[in-house]
Amino acid sequence: MKLEGTYTFKAPQDVVYKLLLDPAALRACMPGCERMEETAPDVYEATMKVGVASVKGTFTGKVQLKDKRPPAAFTMAVEGSGTVGFMKGEGVVELVAQGGQTEVKWSGDAQVGGLIAGVGQRMIGGVSKMMIGQFFKMMEDQLGKGGAR
Amino acid sequence: MKPAQFEYFDPGTLDEALKLLRDHGDDAKVLAGGQSLVPLMNFRLARPKVIVDVNKIPGLDYVRDVDGMIHIGALTRQRTVETSSVIKGKCPLLTEATYWVGHLAIRTRGTVGGTIAHADPAAEYPCVLSALGGQVVVKGPAGERVLTADDFFVTFLTTALQPTEMVTEVRFPTVPPEAGWAFVEFSRRHGDFAIVGVAAMVQLDKQRKCTDARIALCGVGGTPFKARSAEAILKGTEVTDKVIQAAAEKVGGEVEPEGDLHGSAEYRKHLAKVLTGRTLRKALEKAGKVG
Amino acid sequence: MTTGTATKQKRQLRTISMTINGVEYEGACEARKLLVDFIREDLGLTGTHVGCEHGICGACTIFLNGQTVRSCLMFAVQADGQNLVTVEGLAKEGKLHPLQEAFWEHHGLQCGFCTPGMLIGALDFLSTNSDPTEDEIRVGISGNLCRCTGYHNIVKAIKAAAPVIKQRGTIF
Numbered sequence: 291m292k293l294e295g296t297y298t299f300k301a302p303q304d305v306v307y308k309l310l311l312d313p314a315a316l317r318a319c320m321p322g323c324e325r326m327e328e329t330a331p332d333v334y335e336a337t338m339k340v341g342v343a344s345v346k347g348t349f350t351g352k353v354q355l356k357d358k359r360p361p362a363a364f365t366m367a368v369e370g371s372g373t374v375g376f377m378k379g380e381g382v383v384e385l386v387a388q389g390g391q392t393e394v395k396w397s398g399d400a401q402v403g404g405l406i407a408g409v410g411q412r413m414i415g416g417v418s419k420m421m422i423g424q425f426f427k428m429m430e431d432q433l434g435k436g437g438a439r
Numbered sequence: 440m441k442p443a444q445f446e447y448f449d450p451g452t453l454d455e456a457l458k459l460l461r462d463h464g465d466d467a468k469v470l471a472g473g474q475s476l477v478p479l480m481n482f483r484l485a486r487p488k489v490i491v492d493v494n495k496i497p498g499l500d501y502v503r504d505v506d507g508m509i510h511i512g513a514l515t516r517q518r519t520v521e522t523s524s525v526i527k528g529k530c531p532l533l534t535e536a537t538y539w540v541g542h543l544a545i546r547t548r549g550t551v552g553g554t555i556a557h558a559d560p561a562a563e564y565p566c567v568l569s570a571l572g573g574q575v576v577v578k579g580p581a582g583e584r585v586l587t588a589d590d591f592f593v594t595f596l597t598t599a600l601q602p603t604e605m606v607t608e609v610r611f612p613t614v615p616p617e618a619g620w621a622f623v624e625f626s627r628r629h630g631d632f633a634i635v636g637v638a639a640m641v642q643l644d645k646q647r648k649c650t651d652a653r654i655a656l657c658g659v660g661g662t663p664f665k666a667r668s669a670e671a672i673l674k675g676t677e678v679t680d681k682v683i684q685a686a687a688e689k690v691g692g693e694v695e696p697e698g699d700l701h702g703s704a705e706y707r708k709h710l711a712k713v714l715t716g717r718t719l720r721k722a723l724e725k726a727g728k729v730g
Numbered sequence: 731m732t733t734g735t736a737t738k739q740k741r742q743l744r745t746i747s748m749t750i751n752g753v754e755y756e757g758a759c760e761a762r763k764l765l766v767d768f769i770r771e772d773l774g775l776t777g778t779h780v781g782c783e784h785g786i787c788g789a790c791t792i793f794l795n796g797q798t799v800r801s802c803l804m805f806a807v808q809a810d811g812q813n814l815v816t817v818e819g820l821a822k823e824g825k826l827h828p829l830q831e832a833f834w835e836h837h838g839l840q841c842g843f844c845t846p847g848m849l850i851g852a853l854d855f856l857s858t859n860s861d862p863t864e865d866e867i868r869v870g871i872s873g874n875l876c877r878c879t880g881y882h883n884i885v886k887a888i889k890a891a892a893p894v895i896k897q898r899g900t901i902f
Binding site: 446449474541 | 741744760761762764767783784785788791794797798799800802803804805807808851854855858869870872873
């Protein structure tokens with residue numbers, strides 16, 4: 291499925307770019323992230339407990355940051371499998387400065403399979419977008435906590 | 440598949456149930472009708488460690504007409520709503536919506552509180568509650584609180600309910616006898632989850648001018664979509680076919696549904712427009728016809 | 731039989747009893763055992779079938795205290811002390827129920843997998859509408875999926891049985 295959206299950070303572009311690639315911030319903001327370890331440059335192994343309400347599943351997999359073009363864009367590739375299914379996705383994140391703010395445009399493709407994709411078909415698109423939105427909001431909260439500088 | 444293991448409690452009073460929720464917090468899940476929860480458990484998509492079966496709690500199964508609102512106890516079965524003469528007389532929009540809720544066997548067990556607390560974006564009762572501007576009564580360790588439908592429904596399957604709280608009552612505003620109302624839903628087979636559904640109530644004065652319009656849609660987002668702009672288009676005007684068309688197009692333009700196997704985003708937007716028009720026309724046919 | 735490893739929760743069995751088709755049954759099971767599995771496995775009443783396990787197909791439909799429920803969406807412990815009717819309870823003293831007769835007459839079944847749930851579901855529907863039109867029947871049985879017949883003869887059978895059942899004054 292195609293997933294895309296925008297999120298505006300109230301912070302300058304280079305600060306936002308640094309933040310989005312900061313492993314500590316990623317670990318704190320990736321939904322349900324219980325573990326994230328760098329296994330190779332820009333490659334992280336992660337365990338994430340993802341879900342909505344009582345529907346939860348644990349995914350183990352890989353997060354990779356590549357095609358870095360600071361401070362304008364980068365690509366994030368995620369893949370994981372677990373109790374309720376598997377997922378694989380890759381998205382391009384682009385940053386555009388707007389005065390003192392930064393508009394982040396993200397666009398990607400995700401494949402979801404297994405139980406959650408079948409039974410959860412009606413909601414998977416909406417829930418995925420919502421989680422990505424939550425991720426960016428939590429990232430913005432990180433700035434307030436003195437995350438990336 | 441079969442459910443994962445869980446600890447099972449069937450408290451005999453509301454206080455006992457609330458104590459169990461307090462003791463177990465996030466680990467516990469309330470089991471009422473089970474028509475939404477047990478499927479999730481059968482597939483192991485949900486694995487609550489503790490189940491608090493509230494079916495034995497007395498005094499939560501009632502339908503009362505109170506000052507312009509129908510108060511329905513959380514454990515009232517949908518099948519009871521279906522055949523309730525009080526609801527048919529005072530809130531017929533809810534009676535009509537019940538026709539679309541699953542199937543007879545589902546409605547035997549499914550409860551009013553349960554479908555509201557589960558908050559499935561395609562569900563009919565949250566849609567009607569949102570359209571009419573109803574309330575949800577919730578009880579927890581801090582006591583009782585009353586939330587509006589707008590505040591209660593947060594997103595997909597998510598409400599303002601805390602893990603230590605339980606829905607105890609759902610309140611639907613009554614439909615004035617001279618108002619028109621309709622619930623229209625589209626799905627591939629009768630009883631399937633709605634692809635898109637519309638609930639509407641319209642009130643006209645003696646000059647056939649619209650004095651009140653309440654519209655909401657299900658299946659177009661994470662929560663019921665309250666069509667405020669469309670309501671505004673109707674209010675204060677003489678509702679002609681042109682006005683209905685304008686309201687329907689407004690809804691079609693405003694909703695931002697996701698696409699999936701059952702229908703693309705464009706298709707759902709189209710459905711939202713067409714069904715809003717149909718629902719409003721049906722509602723208007725009834726408006727002003729008393730008795 | 732020894733149960734699993736030390737990490738598994740100890741299996742707690744609850745003793746339950748229920749009246750099914752007029753007969754009292756007793757058994758013991760975990761809280762998580764579904765009612766449909768209990769009546770099939772523990773009580774040997776295999777007429778009720780397991781289909782989708784999420785309430786859509788209707789194969790598991792039975793009567794609980796006079797109204798139909800999806801037995802795949804109830805835990806057996808929830809039926810403790812209750813009154814059930816399954817497909818085995820429709821025929822009385824070797825004589826088929828009028829609805830079963832009609833299914834036979836009108837060839838309303840092929841493989842028979844949906845049939846128990848279909849019979850029970852149709853009877854509950856007829857209790858709400860004793861004189862249905864064909865369209866009303868089609869909506870009324872929409873909670874029971876059939877992969878074989880295309881529903882045509884099922885609808886015919888129900889239409890034919892409706893007046894007979896109405897005359898009897900009871901769906902049982």
